[in-house]
Amino acid sequence: MAWLKRPASDTQITHGRRLWLYIVAAIIMLLLVIPSLIVIPMSFSNSQYLEFPPETWSTRWYETYIGSTKWMRATMTSLKVGLLTMVFATPIGTMAAYALFVSGHRFARAIFAFMITPMIVPVILIAIGTFYAFGRFGLNNTITGLVLAHTVIAIPLITIVVTSALRNYDLDQERVARSLGASRIKAFFVITLPQIKFSIATAALLSFLTSFDEVIISIFVSGGKNATLTKHMFGALRDFIDPTIAAISTIMIVLSTVLLLLTQYIGGKRE
Numbered sequence: 001m002a003w004l005k006r007p008a009s010d011t012q013i014t015h016g017r018r019l020w021l022y023i024v025a026a027i028i029m030l031l032l033v034i035p036s037l038i039v040i041p042m043s044f045s046n047s048q049y050l051e052f053p054p055e056t057w058s059t060r061w062y063e064t065y066i067g068s069t070k071w072m073r074a075t076m077t078s079l080k081v082g083l084l085t086m087v088f089a090t091p092i093g094t095m096a097a098y099a100l101f102v103s104g105h106r107f108a109r110a111i112f113a114f115m116i117t118p119m120i121v122p123v124i125l126i127a128i129g130t131f132y133a134f135g136r137f138g139l140n141n142t143i144t145g146l147v148l149a150h151t152v153i154a155i156p157l158i159t160i161v162v163t164s165a166l167r168n169y170d171l172d173q174e175r176v177a178r179s180l181g182a183s184r185i186k187a188f189f190v191i192t193l194p195q196i197k198f199s200i201a202t203a204a205l206l207s208f209l210t211s212f213d214e215v216i217i218s219i220f221v222s223g224g225k226n227a228t229l230t231k232h233m234f235g236a237l238r239d240f241i242d243p244t245i246a247a248i249s250t251i252m253i254v255l256s257t258v259l260l261l262l263t264q265y266i267g268g269k270r271e
Helices: 019-043 060-067 069-103 108-115 123-137 143-167 172-179 184-213 216-221 229-239 244-270
Strands: none
Touching: 019 244, 060 069, 060 244, 069 108, 069 143, 069 184, 069 229, 108 143, 123 143, 123 216, 143 184, 143 216, 172 184, 184 229, 184 244, 216 229, 229 244
16 A cells, blocks of 8 residues: 555645545545446336336337337437537637637626626526527527527536636747737637647537536427427426336436547547
8 A cells, every 4th residue: 555655746745644535535426426327227127117126137118218209309309409509609618718818808707707607597597587588589499499598508618618728728829829920810720729629629528418418498498399308308207207217317328428538538648
């Protein structure tokens, strides 16, 4: 256990003296992860109800999900909305983060705080306001309305991630390019963007997952043929306990985990 005697960093105490902190962090992580992991074996149950641990194992509910027109249509809607949200939110959030970072304006922090309010305000309030606002323009139960609503909640996340990347970036490199005759736009695309592209890609992926997993706004704004997967899952859980939900949840967990790990792997390899 020689690692316990090693310093946690160049300036901090040893790992041994911080062992209690590692144990607390591990317990918290387990409490957060275990409920999700329990869903996985439940999805392979052959029972008509949610059952843990399963008495008999089967892929029955995966077959039900794949063979259901309703579930497949909802999945395609969620994928379409997630991709469109990523396409619109990523450039907007990136431009906002860059503008606020380089402006040096005294109100930049206030504007940044205002932009991230969708992450602070309870989502139910945003959903209610969106429902009534979209109702006046006929955007409820439409793909356009869903994309607009999800873009609003995805932009703050992208802004935070890209701002963090810019803080670790030497802006003098861009200033040198501009002093040699490059315009701000060209300097950004040639000098800055290649160095923060991994953070932008990560932010784009997070915006897609945020949209794909979002349920509260979707309950208010989506409906009919444009109902999202999460809305159907909520309805199935509310009206009757459908084990298909466990199969879908497992697929979503695996998809999110694989995408995040793949992104981190590619980023680490490039670095």
